[in-house]
Amino acid sequence: MNLSSLNFFRSLSTNNKNQFAVVGLGRFGRGVCSTLHYLGYEVLGIDADEKRVAQVLTDQIAAHALQLDSTEPAALKEGGIFDFDTVIVAIGNYLEASVVTTLNLKEGGVAHVVAKASSEIHMKLLTKVGADHVVFPEHEMGCTLARSLTKPAILDRFDLDVDNSIVEIIIPDDFHGKTISELQLRSRYGLNLLAVSHDGKFEINPNPNHRLYKGAAMVVIGSNKDINRLPI
Incomplete structure (x- = not known):
C-alpha cells in the first residue's frame, strides 16, 4: 500500500454516507455490489446492458439499478450519479469507456472514484484522468498465486510497502513445542509476533x-527479507 492509497482510504474513512454506485455489472462489478449490499450499504448498480441491470435486481444484490451510458455526462447527471460520494468504475475490459467514465465522474464532482484496471497502461490512464484509487485485480491475484506456489506456508499476506509485510503463516516444524519466549523472533529474525491461532481463533499479543x-x-x-529467513 503506497502513500496515495493511504491518503485515499483516510479520506474515505471520514465519509459517513452509506451509499455507493457501481458502474459496470460484470463479474467484478457484481461482486462489489453483492458484498456492499450484504454489508448493509445502499448500492446503485449501473450498466449499459439492460439484461445485466435486470439480473442485478432479480438477484437482489443492489437496492437500485439503472441502465445508462456512463460515457455521457448528461446521462450520469440525470441519473443522479454525481450526487454519490463514492463510485466504483468496474468497466475493466473496455478501456475507452472506463477512462471516459472516470473522467466524467471526477469532472461531475464525485469525491471518491475507484476504478478497475485491466493493464498497466490502463492503470496509468485512469490515474491521469483523476481516479482516486485504481485496483488491478488480475495482477494482484497473479502475484498472490505465485507467492502461494513458492511459499505455501504463507496463508495470507498484507504488503505495507515494497519492503515490509504482515503475514499469516503455518507454524514451522522447527517451532513446534517451543514457547514464544524461547523462539526470540525479534532478536533472531527481526520480526514481531502479532497473533497466534488457538482453537479456531486468534489470540492477539499472546503471552x-x-x-x-x-x-x-x-x-x-517485519521486512520481507527477514520473513524469508523463517524456516518455512
Whole structure:
C-alpha cells in the first residue's frame, strides 16, 4: 500500500454516507455490489446492458439499478450519479469507456472514484484522468498465486510497502513445542509476533510463555527479507 492509497482510504474513512454506485455489472462489478449490499450499504448498480441491470435486481444484490451510458455526462447527471460520494468504475475490459467514465465522474464532482484496471497502461490512464484509487485485480491475484506456489506456508499476506509485510503463516516444524519466549523472533529474525491461532481463533499479543504447535498459524510483521529467513 503506497502513500496515495493511504491518503485515499483516510479520506474515505471520514465519509459517513452509506451509499455507493457501481458502474459496470460484470463479474467484478457484481461482486462489489453483492458484498456492499450484504454489508448493509445502499448500492446503485449501473450498466449499459439492460439484461445485466435486470439480473442485478432479480438477484437482489443492489437496492437500485439503472441502465445508462456512463460515457455521457448528461446521462450520469440525470441519473443522479454525481450526487454519490463514492463510485466504483468496474468497466475493466473496455478501456475507452472506463477512462471516459472516470473522467466524467471526477469532472461531475464525485469525491471518491475507484476504478478497475485491466493493464498497466490502463492503470496509468485512469490515474491521469483523476481516479482516486485504481485496483488491478488480475495482477494482484497473479502475484498472490505465485507467492502461494513458492511459499505455501504463507496463508495470507498484507504488503505495507515494497519492503515490509504482515503475514499469516503455518507454524514451522522447527517451532513446534517451543514457547514464544524461547523462539526470540525479534532478536533472531527481526520480526514481531502479532497473533497466534488457538482453537479456531486468534489470540492477539499472546503471552511469551504460550507454546506453539505445528499445524496452527501465527501472524508476524517485519521486512520481507527477514520473513524469508523463517524456516518455512
